[in-house]
Amino acid sequence: MVSILAEKGGITRRQFFKGAGVLAVVAVVAGVFAKIGIDMFKVSDDYIAKRAAGLYTLDEKMAIRKSHENPEIIQLYKDFLSPGEVKPMTEKAHHLLHTRYGQDIPALLEELRHYQGEAA
Amino acid sequence: MNAVEVGIIRVTSSCKGCDHCTSICATGAISGEMGEKHHIDLKKCISCGQCLINCPFSAIEDTSMVDTVKRALADPDLFVVVQEAPAVRVALGEEFGLAPGTNVKGKMYAALRRLGFDRVYDTEFAADLTIMEEGTELIHRVFKHLGVAGFEHAGPLPQFTSCCPAWIKYAEDKFPDLLPHISSAKSPQQMFGPIAKTYAAQKLNVHPTKMFVVSVMPCTAKKYECNRPEMMASGYKDVDAVITTRELAAIIKEAGIDFVNLPDETADNLVGLSTGAATIFGTTGGVMEAALRTAYELLSGQTLGKVELHNVRGLKPVREATIDIPIKDLGRTLPVNVCVVTGIKHVDGVIEEVLAGRSPYHFIEVMNCPGGCVNGGGQPIRRDTY
Numbered sequence: 001m002v003s004i005l006a007e008k009g010g011i012t013r014r015q016f017f018k019g020a021g022v023l024a025v026v027a028v029v030a031g032v033f034a035k036i037g038i039d040m041f042k043v044s045d046d047y048i049a050k051r052a053a054g055l056y057t058l059d060e061k062m063a064i065r066k067s068h069e070n071p072e073i074i075q076l077y078k079d080f081l082s083p084g085e086v087k088p089m090t091e092k093a094h095h096l097l098h099t100r101y102g103q104d105i106p107a108l109l110e111e112l113r114h115y116q117g118e119a120a
Numbered sequence: 121m122n123a124v125e126v127g128i129i130r131v132t133s134s135c136k137g138c139d140h141c142t143s144i145c146a147t148g149a150i151s152g153e154m155g156e157k158h159h160i161d162l163k164k165c166i167s168c169g170q171c172l173i174n175c176p177f178s179a180i181e182d183t184s185m186v187d188t189v190k191r192a193l194a195d196p197d198l199f200v201v202v203q204e205a206p207a208v209r210v211a212l213g214e215e216f217g218l219a220p221g222t223n224v225k226g227k228m229y230a231a232l233r234r235l236g237f238d239r240v241y242d243t244e245f246a247a248d249l250t251i252m253e254e255g256t257e258l259i260h261r262v263f264k265h266l267g268v269a270g271f272e273h274a275g276p277l278p279q280f281t282s283c284c285p286a287w288i289k290y291a292e293d294k295f296p297d298l299l300p301h302i303s304s305a306k307s308p309q310q311m312f313g314p315i316a317k318t319y320a321a322q323k324l325n326v327h328p329t330k331m332f333v334v335s336v337m338p339c340t341a342k343k344y345e346c347n348r349p350e351m352m353a354s355g356y357k358d359v360d361a362v363i364t365t366r367e368l369a370a371i372i373k374e375a376g377i378d379f380v381n382l383p384d385e386t387a388d389n390l391v392g393l394s395t396g397a398a399t400i401f402g403t404t405g406g407v408m409e410a411a412l413r414t415a416y417e418l419l420s421g422q423t424l425g426k427v428e429l430h431n432v433r434g435l436k437p438v439r440e441a442t443i444d445i446p447i448k449d450l451g452r453t454l455p456v457n458v459c460v461v462t463g464i465k466h467v468d469g470v471i472e473e474v475l476a477g478r479s480p481y482h483f484i485e486v487m488n489c490p491g492g493c494v495n496g497g498g499q500p501i502r503r504d505t506y
Contacts (some may be wrong), residue, residue, distance in 0.1 A: 079411075
């Protein structure tokens with residue numbers, strides 16, 4: 001194939017048909033692989049969509065569908081995180097449930113050690 | 121040496137050097153000559169496992185904590201509790217011949233009890249807790265933005281979600297200036313751990329040193345997250361070990377449990393109850409929808425009639441929506457602009473707008489894996505897609 005493309009002094013009619021034939025085969029093979037690629041993408045999307053649909057169906061079947069109405073969450077706040085009331089972002093919640101990122105991690109580690117030293 | 125230093129994802133000697141993974145990896149962590157074994161740069165890897173589930177030769181593996189979990193279950197002195205992420209229950213069945221999306225929640229609880237866990241709780245409980253904290257944080261940031269007195273210390277808008285550990289590492293590595301925009305609320309997995317070892321341990325009269333917390337996750341990055349050094353708010357390692365959906369299926373098979381014929385059971389109470397809002401955390405757009413259901417009701421003082429927010433659903437990589445929320449305390453309606461990104465390759469444009477001060481959004485959800493946790497790196501591998 002390379003020899004056909006590299007022919008210097010022009011090509012004969014026979015060589016032209018041979019080259020065109022090779023190109024046609026290459027085009028068909030490429031087309032088939034592209035089709036397989038598209039199908040793979042579709043199949044992959046399909047099982048993701050089915051798993052997501054499973055979660056949405058489960059949501060519809062749940063007796064409670066909003067986080068702030070979860071009775072065990074309300075109990076956790078009233079008994080432990082914000083005694084007597086439901087109040088997010090208290091100091092206790094901040095210590096247990098919030099974090100920091102990147103360069104702030106060493107300072108957070110220091111705070112955690114200090115907090116646990118006081119608690120002990 | 122812990123898993124943060126050694127990494128979670130490894131290329132094995134079965135690698136054929138086909139180079140497919142380098143096109144999957146969003147951080148450019150994988151390199152290698154065509155036809156030769158590839159190599160993962162741990163500094164760049166965000167442990168998401170997308171290369172692993174997409175490798176045509178099964179040549180990529182993740183660090184296993186299965187033996188640690190088995191030892192804990194066999195130890196009579198330990199009180200072993202387990203939590204399972206939402207996405208596990210709609211994919212675990214695939215390992216036992218069921219169709220993708222089949223809900224096996226009840227059988228999953230039953231199987232975990234038969235494996236010997238002392239309490240079977242649910243990460244969905246902690247997802248509800250995440251909404252309480254993260255939703256309140258968002259309200260504080262919005263009030264600060266509107267100039268309401270008393271909220272001066274709140275962070276800037278837009279607020280980004282923080283549930284996805286691969287996304288967190290991506291932002292820490294590549295966009296340190298963005299970090300004040302990311303919610304300080306921990307992910308559901310890491311909220312469950314400290315609540316189990318403080319609140320639940322007290323209620324159950326178990327000493328926290330005797331409690332062992334296991335997570336079943338659709339995710340390989342959760343293994344990295346539980347080993348981050350700051351994840352010890354309880355005074356102990358908050359989450360002791362993480363296994364994936366695939367690994368749970370293998371343990372169930374090894375124990376000879378007839379999974380598909382198990383009865384449907386429920387989670388234990390105390391920190392095991394969940395809501396529909398928590399269930400949809402496992403899919404792209406779900407955290408946003410759950411947060412809006414709660415934020416709307418808390419801000420407006422009104423009950424949301426129709427809880428489904430269809431305009432944040434779907435599989436398009438970047439989606440946006442505007443929800444008008446009447447704010448009772450301020451006597452005005454605020455159009456809240458939200459954005460959902462799925463597939464970390466699509467997030468850079470959204471971030472650059474935020475850093476340039478041009479972002480129109482109040483709240484942005486980011487999940488690393490295309491489609492969200494349902495397509496996580498710890499989920500059953502679909503060989504039928506090749």
